[in-house]
Amino acid sequence: MAPKTLRNWRSAGIGPTALKLHSVVRYDPAAVEAWIGNTSKAAA
Numbered sequence: 658m659a660p661k662t663l664r665n666w667r668s669a670g671i672g673p674t675a676l677k678l679h680s681v682v683r684y685d686p687a688a689v690e691a692w693i694g695n696t697s698k699a700a701a
Contacts, residue, residue, distance in 0.1 A: 666672035667682070673692035676683045 667675050673684050673689045
């Protein structure tokens with residue numbers, strides 16, 4: 658996935674929860690896995 662896609666999704670409130678420290682954005686791996694699981698179930 659392109660960084661720009663994540664940036665756009667983050668600003669739109671879509672995608673996994675992000676944590677911004679100064680100018681660096683980080684994602685909790687557990688939150689990403691949960692988001693992927695929820696997204697996959699919704700698409701099925």
